[in-house]
Amino acid sequence: MSKKIFSGVQPSGNLHLGNYLGAIKNFVELQNVKENQCIFCVVDLHAITVKQEPKELKKNIRETAATFIACGIDPTKSIIFNQSMVSAHSEAAWILSCVSRIGWLNRMTQFKEKAGKDKEKASIGLYSYPVLMAADILLYDATHVPVGDDQKQHLELCRDIAQKFNNDFNVQNFLKVPEPLIQKQFSRIMSLKDGMKKMSKSDASDLSRINLTDSKEEISNKVKKAKTDTLPLPENVEALVERPEAENLLGIYASLKNQNLENSINEFKKQNFSEFKKKLSDALTEKIEPISKEIKRLLNDEKYLDSILLAGSDKADKIASKKIKEMKELVGF
Template identity: 55%
Template sequence: MGIILSGVQPTGNLTLGNYLGAIRNWVTMQSHNTCFFCIVDLHALTVPQDPKKLKMQTREVAAAYIASGINPSLSTIFIQSNISAHTELSWFLSCFTPMGWLNRMIQFKEKSGKNRESSVLGLYAYPVLQAADILLYKATDVPVGEDQKQHVELARDIAGAFNRAYEKEIFPLPEPQILGEATRVMSLRDGTKKMSKSDPSEFSRIHLRDDADTIAQKIKKAKTDPDPLPEDPKLLTERPEAFNLVNIYSALSNQSLESVCHQFAGAQFSTFKPALADLVVSIIAPIGLEIERLMNHEDELDGILKKGNDHAREVAEKTLHEVQKTIGILRV
């Protein structure tokens, strides 16, 4: 039994990629682990946010967690910013983080691009806050996408540096977990790009709040190629759009790629797409309906978040006080 910590930024409608790459895997973990799932709103602030939208989207992510099967009775669902220990521990950990470690972070280089000098400090330093998120709960395992694996490895390095500095095993060394067949769901318009909430085309992604008709339409319009589906999935290597759709079917049906290809071998996409649409609708449409219900019952949703915040705060402050005592912070 491990301690699991992960989270999603409240930056707009969650997608099928968020569900398959993260949330669905969390659901399976909660029955045999101690799980903390947060809405990481502090990380969202590295780019400008509309205050009203940020509040709404924070609730929306919480609703998506619950609608997807995360049980508040089994897992702690909370809002990162409501637990002040996150930012406090982040400062302490930043004093054990060499600049060279942060300079190696690929995401900062990708997101800042040519505007590195005008990028905000939060974008550069947020991997340290992410380490604090993980270490506050003494997480042993962190389910993340491939693009966040480097940040979990940084958290390991920071935890090790702190432990060595005081010759105490204060923090466990967390392990990244990359799980599932579809850990990286790609755009429905370009199979070489990750499915993203920020893509300008609505037809590039399926939102968890999309209704059945919208889902079916997006699958119908998904980019493909003229060739039939092969029996051997290895033959999809050079067909990114075809591979993406087969990969989604594989993940949602809990079948191997080999099994899906064997089932649809020789079929055209005019046959495969309706089957895929039916499968996606059967799983995602009920999630969307429950999200809508929870968003229309804010008192119920906020009650779940308050309970989660209270428990997370209790655990986090215990770790923070242990860290303060170890460092030599005087608490009067």
């Protein structure tokens, strides 16, 4: 069955292995299913929910587009665009925010985590961000949305908003209620320095992550210094309980090799970490080094990247402007 897939990535700069294995690798696989129609958005409107340096944001938008392409997303097969170039996103977000309920947004755990203790100082944008995310998805009649654990709650909200709009305006199935596409394995890549923390660009230590722009030497150095424990590698999955660093490194290797965790464990059981780390470093270099070189090549051709984003935004606008026109008519505008 054909799927219409929508997903977005924030242009935060310096995308890393967690972004690749947890999302972008899956995007490429979804795109390569002939029946699927894929729309991948650089969500720059979401990025400004926290203060951005304008020049840096512009650079990061191009870098995210370059990363999509370098990882294998093909602009002739998929739509790649940046959100702010399609005005329907902002218009639909406002209409849907008038349908959404404060109680729904108050339940969003991600806002509580990002706003911290002083919620009064957080922006309204950070609070209402999930409504904009719903608009992003619903404008394209997406049937499926790839989500990680941290976005499942937002997709549930999107489904609630779609159903309420349809009920309020008595238009069954006008806004399509999307299904989640949950990556069951390796959707959450952890820090190389702490197997209990998600790999993140915001971590103060660059040694905590493999950046998609890292060189062979940088990858090798980071893997060597990655935190492990004193035991040999386990004989089975059950033995990984309370060994988060071992589980994370074996999971990364398994994902890179497109095999399940059990196969990776069988390959290295009872070995010490130094031998395994050599193999992991080789697997990472084989996958990341070509991506890194291609990102750097593409970043030297800003005109090409801008042309891809412009062409993608034109295609996205044709779809979204039709939907927003219909939404406005239903509302009474």
